[in-house]
Amino acid sequence: MKLYNADLPPNEEDAVLLAQYLKGNNMEALGKLYSKHAEMVYYVCLRYFKEEEKSKDAVMQIFEELITKIKKQDIKSFPKWLYVVSKNFCLMDLRSKKGRIEFSVDEFVEFPIRMHQEESYSEKEEKLSSLEQCIEKLPEKQRVTVDLFFINEHCYKEVVEITGYSMNEVKSYIQNGKRNLKNCMDRADA
Amino acid sequence: MRKLTFDIAHLRKYVNGELSSKEMHEIERAAHDDEMLSDILMGLEIEKNNASSPLSFVDINDQITKRTVQRPPSRSLWNSNLFKIAASVVVLLTTTGILFWNNKNQDTHTQELVADDMPEGPIGPSHDRIAEIAATPDSVGQLFSGPGYRQQEAHAEQSSKHENMSANLRSRKLTEQESQILAYTPTEKNIELNQDIAGTLNLGHPKHESDVIIINTEAQDKSNLIASNQKKQGQPRVTETRVSNNPNTPLSSAQMRARLSSLGLDAKTDLIWGQILDQQSKQPLAGVEVTDTQNDKVVVTDADGRFLYAANSKNSLKINASGYTAKEVKAEGGEQTILLSPLENLLDEIGFTPKAKQEKSIPTNGWEKYMSYLFHEIDKITETEYDFSVRMELNKERKPINVSIIRSSDRKLNSKIIDLIEQGPTWKAGTDSKNIYIQIKPRK
Numbered sequence: 174m175k176l177y178n179a180d181l182p183p184n185e186e187d188a189v190l191l192a193q194y195l196k197g198n199n200m201e202a203l204g205k206l207y208s209k210h211a212e213m214v215y216y217v218c219l220r221y222f223k224e225e226e227k228s229k230d231a232v233m234q235i236f237e238e239l240i241t242k243i244k245k246q247d248i249k250s251f252p253k254w255l256y257v258v259s260k261n262f263c264l265m266d267l268r269s270k271k272g273r274i275e276f277s278v279d280e281f282v283e284f285p286i287r288m289h290q291e292e293s294y295s296e297k298e299e300k301l302s303s304l305e306q307c308i309e310k311l312p313e314k315q316r317v318t319v320d321l322f323f324i325n326e327h328c329y330k331e332v333v334e335i336t337g338y339s340m341n342e343v344k345s346y347i348q349n350g351k352r353n354l355k356n357c358m359d360r361a362d363a
Numbered sequence: 364m365r366k367l368t369f370d371i372a373h374l375r376k377y378v379n380g381e382l383s384s385k386e387m388h389e390i391e392r393a394a395h396d397d398e399m400l401s402d403i404l405m406g407l408e409i410e411k412n413n414a415s416s417p418l419s420f421v422d423i424n425d426q427i428t429k430r431t432v433q434r435p436p437s438r439s440l441w442n443s444n445l446f447k448i449a450a451s452v453v454v455l456l457t458t459t460g461i462l463f464w465n466n467k468n469q470d471t472h473t474q475e476l477v478a479d480d481m482p483e484g485p486i487g488p489s490h491d492r493i494a495e496i497a498a499t500p501d502s503v504g505q506l507f508s509g510p511g512y513r514q515q516e517a518h519a520e521q522s523s524k525h526e527n528m529s530a531n532l533r534s535r536k537l538t539e540q541e542s543q544i545l546a547y548t549p550t551e552k553n554i555e556l557n558q559d560i561a562g563t564l565n566l567g568h569p570k571h572e573s574d575v576i577i578i579n580t581e582a583q584d585k586s587n588l589i590a591s592n593q594k595k596q597g598q599p600r601v602t603e604t605r606v607s608n609n610p611n612t613p614l615s616s617a618q619m620r621a622r623l624s625s626l627g628l629d630a631k632t633d634l635i636w637g638q639i640l641d642q643q644s645k646q647p648l649a650g651v652e653v654t655d656t657q658n659d660k661v662v663v664t665d666a667d668g669r670f671l672y673a674a675n676s677k678n679s680l681k682i683n684a685s686g687y688t689a690k691e692v693k694a695e696g697g698e699q700t701i702l703l704s705p706l707e708n709l710l711d712e713i714g715f716t717p718k719a720k721q722e723k724s725i726p727t728n729g730w731e732k733y734m735s736y737l738f739h740e741i742d743k744i745t746e747t748e749y750d751f752s753v754r755m756e757l758n759k760e761r762k763p764i765n766v767s768i769i770r771s772s773d774r775k776l777n778s779k780i781i782d783l784i785e786q787g788p789t790w791k792a793g794t795d796s797k798n799i800y801i802q803i804k805p806r807k
Binding site for chain 2: 200201203204207208211212213215216217218219220221223225228229232233236252253256260313317320321322323325326327328329330331335336337345346348349351
């Protein structure tokens, strides 16, 4: 099983622009840096707000926050940092909205900070064998989908075709299978 | 080496189904390890579902450019302390002036003042009244009266004025007149009085020290709304008391109730709230969809598994969580705890089996014999390791038909394997008999 490292290589241009802003308070550098990632910010906002206009406004509001926040932190990967800032902005906004008069009952939704495990299981060879054992122990639906997706590298659509499960079922089996694997691996460690 | 970054254009192609299976898998796989990617994908899916054209970023980039070039000078002006002080002084003087004038003219000009406070537009009949009673810790009571009440309720008019003062000048000591307002803090008697005058009211009694109860008449006509808007503008501080001091602290259910009551829901509205837990572990389940079966409204549980919303009828709630059996429960007012059982238990540790609606097809002689038949036959024709995935159906004679090889470690063996399966043992048909998937890979 191939393991995956999600860390992005540091983008040099980001680093240069960031340094320009931090040293010389160069707003244009900051603007240029932000423009590069504004699209990402927009779609993250859209994911939480579900409204296009509001998300557009949020892009500018987050930029305002950035002007001061960026100086207070030691940023290693700008996109990742920006993502966290954006997500927090959206969650804060959704929470505070609940207290205002104009919100409608439909929007009475608090989005959880998702609880997926992000860490990779391990890169050590010895763990791979226990991982394989854990896969064997999974309930069948999870084992089949996990096998098809992670090991045989089929996309969701193909897994749906192969197994006959619905798209949502496939996603949820894979998610649960992954969590169970993680639990199983933790137990193997202990 | 995998490609680890994806640009938005590429992800949009994914959402639109324009990518190859391999590319799709690449993205899906990466999204498992990257929450940012998964959020962006969800954003793009929302855009697609909203059927809106992709956003043009020219606008946003323009705004960013403008912001970075023009704003600094105006910012420095706003930031200047002198400017702030001057603005504060102007505001303070104006406020004091108005208050002073109000006090002085209270007795003679009461009616005019009230009229000034009211909107110019059509003024509703006597039931157009909004009474708002705030039981904030410092107990500022408010009443807001329409002109229809002048004769009956001169006292209330006075307090509608004083309420301004107490709101604006909380910090100063209460005058004798303002103390009268406190007589309007929400006592049982007071609420009943309002009910008599205004007809049916939405009533609630403060249950919590910082509760804010807002009482509206049922009439939702125009002048009512105008009056309410005007009041909001005039008394920003009072409005603030409706909002929790710290938006980050979780709300008590009483506070939530109070907030919902500010939406003008009628008195019949029931609040349904509860918590959703995993039946086994009793851990709260976040992100679970709770659907009101009557109107298909959906709320999602928060990180503590809690949800709350207002429902106008006692219908059942449908609860959907991935990996758990869907459940339908009767909506009950008040708090309820809902336990969800996982669809499949890991390793069947406690021998719990979910209701088996889906029955899998199995070889008539059992998996073990069936697989050893296959392994045995395949071992005759190859000596290398192999790994095949096969999809097939069962016909009425319970024989495998339409066998196709989905994944093959050796294409030359494909037709042989199909033969082995089609001519091999029969099966016991389950619900999946039109779509059976098997993996043929010897375990070491």
